Amino acid sequence: MFKGICRETHNGNMVTKILKIPKFFTCIRNFSSENVLVEVNNKTNTAILRLSRPPVNGLNLEVLNEFESLLSQLEQQKVNGVIITSNKEGILTGGIDIAELQTIDQRRLKKYWTTFRDTFLKLYNTPLLTVAVINGHSPAGGCLFSTACDYRVMTRNYNIGGNETQLGLVAPIWFMDRVADLIGHRQAELAFTQGKLFSTDEAHKLGLIDEIVENTAEGLSKAQIIINSFANVPKKAREISKRFTRQQFLDKMIRDTDDDIRHFVNHIGSNETQKIIEQYMQKLKSKRF
Numbered sequence: 665m666f667k668g669i670c671r672e673t674h675n676g677n678m679v680t681k682i683l684k685i686p687k688f689f690t691c692i693r694n695f696s697s698e699n700v701l702v703e704v705n706n707k708t709n710t711a712i713l714r715l716s717r718p719p720v721n722g723l724n725l726e727v728l729n730e731f732e733s734l735l736s737q738l739e740q741q742k743v744n745g746v747i748i749t750s751n752k753e754g755i756l757t758g759g760i761d762i763a764e765l766q767t768i769d770q771r772r773l774k775k776y777w778t779t780f781r782d783t784f785l786k787l788y789n790t791p792l793l794t795v796a797v798i799n800g801h802s803p804a805g806g807c808l809f810s811t812a813c814d815y816r817v818m819t820r821n822y823n824i825g826g827n828e829t830q831l832g833l834v835a836p837i838w839f840m841d842r843v844a845d846l847i848g849h850r851q852a853e854l855a856f857t858q859g860k861l862f863s864t865d866e867a868h869k870l871g872l873i874d875e876i877v878e879n880t881a882e883g884l885s886k887a888q889i890i891i892n893s894f895a896n897v898p899k900k901a902r903e904i905s906k907r908f909t910r911q912q913f914l915d916k917m918i919r920d921t922d923d924d925i926r927h928f929v930n931h932i933g934s935n936e937t938q939k940i941i942e943q944y945m946q947k948l949k950s951k952r953f
């Protein structure tokens with residue numbers, strides 16, 4: 665018997681059911697965490713990770729820890745590919761949960777940023793094939809995490825990009841570097857100095873995303889096609905090639921760890937930035953944009 669977790673909504677409440685599934689009949693392995701739903705299709709051996717933290721899949725410490733740990737489990741299970749998407753059509757993630765930034769406690773900020781970086785690095789550095797199905801808005805942290813994947817498809821009429829500058833914050837240099845890898849230095853310079861959010865079409869034209877799809881279902885099947893297209897590529901050679909193409913970025917990010925964490929703690933932990941964050945939260949809540 666397999667034990668599976670099934671989450672359903674009844675009268676607006678999320679209900680978690682433990683299912684007992686005979687191994688013989690199972691086509692899905694399911695080991696969801698609190699905020700990330702996971703299913704592995706036994707036939708394709710592909711995992712789908714769905715961010716599931718209402719209201720906007722904000723990236724708090726718990727989500728990041730769960731995500732990192734699930735990726736480690738999937739590496740151990742040697743799945744053929746991982747598809748990352750949202751359980752809520754319309755929002756991949758609202759980025760960092762701003763509540764995590766509303767503190768001047770240096771130890772907490774350091775812990776958060778270390779976890780944030782480690783989770784990004786885990787995704788960026790995994791030997792597994794990863795495809796982001798961006799089925800909704802993906803500002804700031806959401807854009808950053810999708811750039812760590814090997815391939816990105818996105819549904820129409822949503823926004824993606826690093827909007828930190830618009831909020832009065834400064835995005836980390838490695839986010840800028842990663843976006844520059846995809847769209848070129850000049851376009852990244854314009855994007856980050858303006859805090860630009862791109863529409864799906866604009867992001868596609870620039871190369872920030874690889875393909876446009878009409879809806880989540882098409883995104884998931886496109887992602888599976890991408891994963892299948894690697895089926896005949898020798899696995900070890902693909903993994904080493906991935907590592908080599910990413911090594912330079914990785915080395916720089918790891919070399920700059922201390923500086924990056926210090927900058928984050930000083931920047932976010934300053935009274936001036938705290939005021940900016942507070943004002944932004946108020947605007948967000950009253951929808952005054």
Ligand SMILES: CCCCCCCCCCC/C=C/C(=O)SCCNC(=O)CCNC(=O)[C@H](O)C(C)(C)COP(=O)(O)OP(=O)(O)OC[C@H]1O[C@@H](n2cnc3c(N)ncnc32)[C@H](O)[C@@H]1OP(=O)(O)O
Binds near residue numbers: 757801834835950
């Ligand atoms: C000097 C050198 C420095 C170097 C290093 C420094 C590094 C600094 C790093 C800082 C990097 C920051 C990265 C980030 O990710 S910051 C977060 C950026 N995200 C956003 O700006 C997104 C904001 N949200 C939205 O635009 C919309 O909410 C969204 C499009 C995602 C969804 O819209 P929708 O209309 O569907 O939903 P609502 O706007 O009504 O939101 C629902 C509730 O959720 C709250 N909310 C939304 N986003 C966040 C968030 N990111 N964190 C916390 N809460 C969020 C929103 O207020 C609503 O709450 P209420 O229902 O209570 O009103």
